[in-house]
Amino acid sequence: MTHEIKNLVELIWKAQQQGVKSVLATVVALEGSSYRRPGVRMLIQENGETFGAISGGCVEKEVERQAQFVLKMDIPKMMTYDGRFRLGCEGLIYILIEPVNISKEIKFQFDAEFSQRSAFRSESFYSMEEGTNQSFGSQFYLSGKRYTLREGFTASDELECFKQNFSPLFQLYLFGAEHDTVRLCKAAADLGWQVTVVASADEAKTKAFFEGANEFITPTFEMLDVSPIDNQTAVMLMTHSFNKDVQYLLALAHTMPAYFGVLGPRHRRERVLEKALDFNPELSVDFLERLHGPAGINIGAESAEEIAVSILAEILSVIRNQKPVQLKEKSGKIHD
Numbered sequence: 001m002t003h004e005i006k007n008l009v010e011l012i013w014k015a016q017q018q019g020v021k022s023v024l025a026t027v028v029a030l031e032g033s034s035y036r037r038p039g040v041r042m043l044i045q046e047n048g049e050t051f052g053a054i055s056g057g058c059v060e061k062e063v064e065r066q067a068q069f070v071l072k073m074d075i076p077k078m079m080t081y082d083g084r085f086r087l088g089c090e091g092l093i094y095i096l097i098e099p100v101n102i103s104k105e106i107k108f109q110f111d112a113e114f115s116q117r118s119a120f121r122s123e124s125f126y127s128m129e130e131g132t133n134q135s136f137g138s139q140f141y142l143s144g145k146r147y148t149l150r151e152g153f154t155a156s157d158e159l160e161c162f163k164q165n166f167s168p169l170f171q172l173y174l175f176g177a178e179h180d181t182v183r184l185c186k187a188a189a190d191l192g193w194q195v196t197v198v199a200s201a202d203e204a205k206t207k208a209f210f211e212g213a214n215e216f217i218t219p220t221f222e223m224l225d226v227s228p229i230d231n232q233t234a235v236m237l238m239t240h241s242f243n244k245d246v247q248y249l250l251a252l253a254h255t256m257p258a259y260f261g262v263l264g265p266r267h268r269r270e271r272v273l274e275k276a277l278d279f280n281p282e283l284s285v286d287f288l289e290r291l292h293g294p295a296g297i298n299i300g301a302e303s304a305e306e307i308a309v310s311i312l313a314e315i316l317s318v319i320r321n322q323k324p325v326q327l328k329e330k331s332g333k334i335h336d
Contacts, residue, residue: 001039001040001164001166002114002166002167002168002169002170002192003169003170003191003192003193004040004041004052004192005041005110005166006110006114006169006192007051007052007192008024008041008043008051008052009102009107009110011043011051012024012043012100012101012102013102013107015045015047015049016101016102020045020046020047021045021046021071021099022043022044022045022046022099022100023043023044023045023067023070023071023097023098023099023100024041024042024043024044024097024098024100024138024149025041025042025043025044025054025063025067025095025096025097026039026040026041026054026095026096026098026124026138026162027039027040027041027054027093027094027095028094028095028096028124028126028160028162029093029094029126029128029160029162030091030092030093030094031091031092032091032092038162038164039162039164040052040053040054041054042054042060042063044063044064044067044071044097046071050064054093054095055093059081059093059095062079062081063079063081063095063097066079066097067097069132070097070098070099071099073132074099075099075132075133075134076096076097076098076099076132076133076134076136076137076150077097077130077131077132077133077136078094078095078096078097078126078127078128078129078130078131078132078133078136079094079095079097079130080092080093080094080095080130081093081095094126094128096124096126096136096137096138096162098136098137098138098149098150099150100149100150101149101150101151102149105147106140106142106147106149109142109143109145109147110140110142112142112143113142113143114169117168117169117171117194117232118142118143118168119165119166119167119168120140120141120142120143120165120166121140121141121163121164121165121166122138122139122140122141122163122164122166123138123139123141123155123161123162123163123164124137124138124161124162124164125137125138125155125156125159125160125161126159126160126161126162127159127160128160133159134153135153135154135155135156135159136159137149137150137153137155139153139155167232168230168232169192169193169194169232170192170193170194170232170233170234170319171193171194171195171196171214171228171232171233171234172184172185172188172193172194172195172196172233172234172235172236172315173196173198173229173233173234173235173236173257174195174196174197174198174236174238175198175199175235175236175237175238175239175244175245175248176197176198176199176236176237176238176239176240176244176263177197177199177203177205177209177210177239178238178239178240179304180238180263180304180307180308181197181210181238182209182210182211182304183304183305183307183308184236184238184304184307184308184311184312185197185210185211185212185213186210186211186212186308187305187308187309187312188212188308188312189211189212189213190212191312193234194214195210195212195213195214195215196213196214196215196216196217196228197210197213197215197216197217198217198218198219198224198248199216199217199218199239200218200239200244201218203218221247221248221250221251222251224248224251224252226251226252226254226255229252229255229256229257230256230257231256231257231258232258233257233258234257234258234259234260234261234315234319235252235255235257235259235260235261236261236262236263236295236311237249237252237260237261237262237263238262238263238264238295240263242268242271242272242275245262245272246272246275246276246279249262249272249273249276250276250279250280250283253276253280253283253284253287254287258315258318258319259292259314259315259318259319260290260291260292261291261292261293261295261296261311261314261315262291262292262293262294262295263293263294263295264293264294265294266293266294269291269293269294273288273291292314292318295310295311295314296310296311296313296314297310297313297314297317297324298310299313
């Protein structure tokens with residue numbers, strides 16, 4: 001969700017610089033099932049451009065149609081979409097459509113939250129009844145300070161309130177610079193993750209080689225700064241060099257990422273761990289047991305692109321505390 005907000009803020013700001021109005025559609029409540037859950041957003045602009053999605057594509061056209069009133073009148077409105085009767089697959093969706101305008105101060109504060117990877121939250125005020133109301137709207141709390149998306153908006157305690165917490169932007173540290181790193185970097189960037197590629201100087205690669213990378217660094221093993229690696233970080237060790245894997249593993253021994261994967265077969269992982277223990281017998285059992293190797297979910301992956309899917313699937317299952325199963329075998333709702 002956080003990366004979606006980041007993208008929408010950039011799009012709203014860019015449109016404003018061009019004199020183009022934008023309205024934001026937010027799913028604030030749901031009865032039954034839906035393709036996506038409350039908190040998803042879609043941007044509609046007066047030039048006909050749209051960004052994001054709040055469903056699988058079946059609701060968006062109606063949102064675009066009703067957004068034209070908001071663009072013209074500059075008044076927020078609530079709409080509902082009952083897919084149970086129209087499509088037989090969706091529940092009753094409540095959608096807040098509001099005009100948005102981002103000041104320089106808000107843009108600066110959003111950028112600071114994203115670059116510092118800080119958590120923040122939002123509140124959207126609405127009614128369960130369709131209609132317009134100047135008291136409908138959203139506000140964000142950034143670094144403890146309240147910011148509204150519309151000048152003059154004041155929240156009302158008499159309205160329903162949808163609250164949403166945003167975690168710091170998730171990041172992925174990739175150690176290695178081979179072709180599979182290139183594919184994994186791009187796939188992770190497509191998920192909205194911030195990707196840092198770490199390689200040794202002798203790799204003779206640059207950031208341009210890794211599509212989607214936020215950063216490309218070549219520190220020595222001793223100078224590697226591991227302080228940015230936190231519980232909103234995944235780490236993948238994939239250098240294709242036994243010695244480099246050992247040295248990086250030792251450098252990362254005191255980190256606590258949400259996921260730590262090691263590429264390669266099981267016997268190679270054991271050799272890497274044995275050599276690392278030779279250098280540092282004090283490596284904690286907890287650290288060693290948290291390593292995922294071979295990294296990935298068993299989907300029969302063979303190509304670099306398929307391996308990237310396998311690894312990302314395992315990372316998602318770990319950080320969301322899910323056991324991978326076929327959805328047809330899962331009891332209950334798809335989204336818990």
